[in-house]
Amino acid sequence: MNNNKRCSKQSFLMWHVFLLFLTLGLTDTVFAEADPLESINRPIYNFNDALDRHVMQPIARGYTKITPEPVRDRITNFFNNLTYLNVILNDFLQGKFHQGIDDSARFFINSTVGLGGLFDPASTGGLVQHNEDFGQTLGVWGMDEVAYLVLPLLGPSSVRDVPDLATSTALNPLTYFTFAIAAPISAVNIVNSRANLLEATEFRDEAALDPYVFTREAYRQHRISLIYDGNPPTQELEDFFDDEEDALEEDTLIIE
């Protein structure tokens, strides 16, 4: 049963990636708002959104009602710690050796003294949490997003961020437990992660005119911010004005 499910999920993903490469040759992704796969992404977004509204959100709301915040914080810490081997790998791949050593120490301390990551004594001791993944590494190496993707069940992503699915899965200790152990723990992770996003999606529902476009742009900018560790060069902001000013000047020329 599980195998079947995994297989169909994988083949769906493969199909997606296949279609992507099919379209890549035909489309031009130079300008900022390009979304060459929108016609495939949108239906998947709508499917994810329906599933989210009817199943995941009610569960996540129920979960936040019955679980006190300190407990949810412990659970979030635990799952953050499980992803940390992937963070460490990508620290080193991005040439951040000092951060890689700090993060290794952080992982060791929180896994032992922090009782398997439930507690975060490392942060108290000055070893703060970092956010790195293979998609960010590819960004640091100079790859652009190529194309925005919406993955079934997983949500917003991009061609640049897909390979991280492999490294983060391979480096998550949970992957190597039997299904009977891993499945219920993963279920808690999914519900807890969704609960942590409730505020963000409420913000989206309140502000978005077109939730698909809103999510896409927010995802893109969030990823750029992460690639630059929260400090993108001001050039990233200048590009926006340059585009606009060029456009306005062009228009003026056409009108005059």
Added chain:
Amino acid sequence: MKKLLLCLMLIFNFQNSIADETPEAVVNHLHESLIVVMKKSGELDFDARYRILEPVVLESFDFETISRLVLGRSWKKLNDDQKKQFIDILSRLSITSYVSRFDGYSGEKFEYLGDENMKKGRVLVKTQLITSERQIPFNYVLHPAADKWRIINVIADGISDLSLRRAEYTRTLKTDGFDKLVEKLLEKIKGMEEKGPDDTA
């Protein structure tokens, strides 16, 4: 003669005070007002808080420039009435968003981190919002408008408000037209007004 001198002095002083107000001061003033409104959210209703923030937001932001940047190429295709209408709605949407989002106080504070010069005289003011859980970067792009420094972009937690709005609004404008865009924006304003302060906790 004395009167004239007094007038000149007043004008000179007035201009001086504009030039003296740094980009940092504009952002700080906005932040102080936000904190005041957050602290009073228990006792003041939505309208009262709106009235406090309205003048502050209107003098801190350059909504005409923001509107032009948000709509990009489509801006020139609007007639003067439509432009006025859009600027007005965008201002109201911004004030309403502030009132609706900054609606409770639990010890948050803003901290100024530094300035960075950008092209064409623009300045990036870096700040962060410190909450009990984490620090959220709030960066502002200001430009020297005719009368004073004014905000033209807010980058909250790495997400640029201008880019987000441009992507959404130009799309809606292209597929549904100007009237529909206005209608949708008015719906958003109404939705936030109706939510009220009590439903958000």
